[in-house]
Amino acid sequence: MATRPPPEGKPWELAAHPRLAKGKVVGVVVLDGWGEAPPDPFNYIHVAETPTLDALKKGAPERWRLIKAHGTAVGLPTDDDMGNSEVGHNALGAGQIYAQGAKLVDLALSSGKIYEGEGFKYIQQSFENGTLHLIGLLSDGGVHSRFDQLQLLLKGASEHGAKRIRVHVLTDGRDVLDGSSVRFVEMLEEDLSRLRDKGVNARIASGGGRMYVTMDRYENDWQVVKRGWDAHVLGEAPHKFKSALEAVKKLREDPKANDQYLPPFVIVDESGKPVGPVQDGDTVVTFNFRADRMVMLAKALEYENFDKFDRVRFPKIRYAGMLQYDGELKLPSHYLVAPPQIERTSGEYLARNGVRIYACSETVKFGHVTFFWNGNRSGYFNPSLEKYEEIPSDIGIPFNVQPKMKALEIAQKARDAILSRKFDQVRVNIANGDMVGHTGDIEATIVGCKATDEAVKIILEAIEQVGGIFILTADHGNAEDMAKRDKSGKPLRDKDGKVQTLTSHTLNPVSALSSVKVPIAIGGPGLAPGVRFRKDLPCTGLANVAATVMNLHGFEAPDHYEPTLIEVVGN
Ligand SMILES: O=C(O)[C@H](O)COP(=O)(O)O
Ligand SMILES: [Mn+2]
Numbered sequence: 001m002a003t004r005p006p007p008e009g010k011p012w013e014l015a016a017h018p019r020l021a022k023g024k025v026v027g028v029v030v031l032d033g034w035g036e037a038p039p040d041p042f043n044y045i046h047v048a049e050t051p052t053l054d055a056l057k058k059g060a061p062e063r064w065r066l067i068k069a070h071g072t073a074v075g076l077p078t079d080d081d082m083g084n085s086e087v088g089h090n091a092l093g094a095g096q097i098y099a100q101g102a103k104l105v106d107l108a109l110s111s112g113k114i115y116e117g118e119g120f121k122y123i124q125q126s127f128e129n130g131t132l133h134l135i136g137l138l139s140d141g142g143v144h145s146r147f148d149q150l151q152l153l154l155k156g157a158s159e160h161g162a163k164r165i166r167v168h169v170l171t172d173g174r175d176v177l178d179g180s181s182v183r184f185v186e187m188l189e190e191d192l193s194r195l196r197d198k199g200v201n202a203r204i205a206s207g208g209g210r211m212y213v214t215m216d217r218y219e220n221d222w223q224v225v226k227r228g229w230d231a232h233v234l235g236e237a238p239h240k241f242k243s244a245l246e247a248v249k250k251l252r253e254d255p256k257a258n259d260q261y262l263p264p265f266v267i268v269d270e271s272g273k274p275v276g277p278v279q280d281g282d283t284v285v286t287f288n289f290r291a292d293r294m295v296m297l298a299k300a301l302e303y304e305n306f307d308k309f310d311r312v313r314f315p316k317i318r319y320a321g322m323l324q325y326d327g328e329l330k331l332p333s334h335y336l337v338a339p340p341q342i343e344r345t346s347g348e349y350l351a352r353n354g355v356r357i358y359a360c361s362e363t364v365k366f367g368h369v370t371f372f373w374n375g376n377r378s379g380y381f382n383p384s385l386e387k388y389e390e391i392p393s394d395i396g397i398p399f400n401v402q403p404k405m406k407a408l409e410i411a412q413k414a415r416d417a418i419l420s421r422k423f424d425q426v427r428v429n430i431a432n433g434d435m436v437g438h439t440g441d442i443e444a445t446i447v448g449c450k451a452t453d454e455a456v457k458i459i460l461e462a463i464e465q466v467g468g469i470f471i472l473t474a475d476h477g478n479a480e481d482m483a484k485r486d487k488s489g490k491p492l493r494d495k496d497g498k499v500q501t502l503t504s505h506t507l508n509p510v511s512a513l514s515s516v517k518v519p520i521a522i523g524g525p526g527l528a529p530g531v532r533f534r535k536d537l538p539c540t541g542l543a544n545v546a547a548t549v550m551n552l553h554g555f556e557a558p559d560h561y562e563p564t565l566i567e568v569v570g571n
């Protein structure tokens, strides 16, 4: 991975493409969670009415194809790893494949290097007298965290001196099946009991469902993080239990309960006292490797000056992230594993070559099309050439209740940006396939997919009006398959005969189709007539898109980029 290192010291100037003109407006549309799968009653993209997107597929066979969006094609440890927004947008924007957080943590743990690094040495200093708190997502989804990494870290930390450990668990049900929280808590309790046998005072101290407690992103709703702070740090929550297993089982008895949205809880001792609030002299590690849903908590844990909610108490702790979550903000300042150094992204190249860029999405995906796209870098490369616009997402309402989300608003902003002719690239992320897909609500997902199609129509019409070019793709799958399946591809049913809903991103279990592919389409009146997708590149993925986009802007891509998907034939 990252086989061809970026050319240090090489010029930033891009050569002109020999056949493609500069100066066309290029609309770059990323449909979030929009994979390609065979027609099927659980393929809600197929079930929904999507005439605009259907026309792209049927209308121009040389300008529509599939590319890989999961596993090693996006820098994940194996091809059994489903894709996600972070690695997807990193690959789309960077044009190169980097070993991603999940893999870097695996390597650091298996080699033991994690325990030799500055970050671990820093937290280790508090092991003698303080408690080690581990906060993160309890899941084997491999998107934000992995259970086996937590297990190794618990074992390794205790072998390296941690005597008192408290784990604060966020239940998933989004990247893994709803209800799996019970099994994960059971497995964690077994591990902690083994540690106790070895004399380590180890317990689960608090928890809650990831979407309601702690793991908000892009500052959509600080109340989510406050609920986490109260439970994990202050030891206060509306629900108190003697054990985490009792907590998840009891809280799930509510017929509307769901792992993603479990209320916050704390574990208390016989006298009703919380077993593990964070105190002065303690250490906190947030064990998620992925940044977006840990940055807000990291700010609360690290910043002396903080006004997003009343922390009540700001304990003097040593805090480290599994990774550094924001390289620009240097947040957190201490971390156990160095994040991938994603360099020379297409955004930076294009800005340095005078391309004016507009990027837009709604809050829940805004960082995807800016921060992730630009290699986990916040801010502009050149503020005089770029404009990033965020449309506030709905707060406090699940996306199945408002499944159209802000698709139309994003499309209208994109249309205005295209028609203004102030920008050469207008880039958007349309979130519905993913965000509504994660709710597992069938009817809502169909509405969301239809809204996506309508938004695309608006953008393509604007491109048509200015004689521009569009390139449309996705970052990973989600809404195209919402049934959990057996190895033969047959939907799995629960004990009542109901098909089990797949709320996660997709990974087709059928061996012959075991890769997840997303569509990519190009077109628009500005596209030179001889442009078509190459046929000599059978193994392509999201990382091939950046070179393609550069070509559409009239530039050759740098040599170290994954190859372009297009060629120009004829005269
Ligand atoms: O954070 C989330 O919402 C999910 O775990 C992954 O979805 P995303 O990769 O599309 O953001
Ligand atoms: Mn996504």
Ligand SMILES: [Mn+2]
Pocket (backbone or CB within 6 Å): 033, 085, 434, 435, 438, 478, 505
């Ligand atoms: Mn998602």
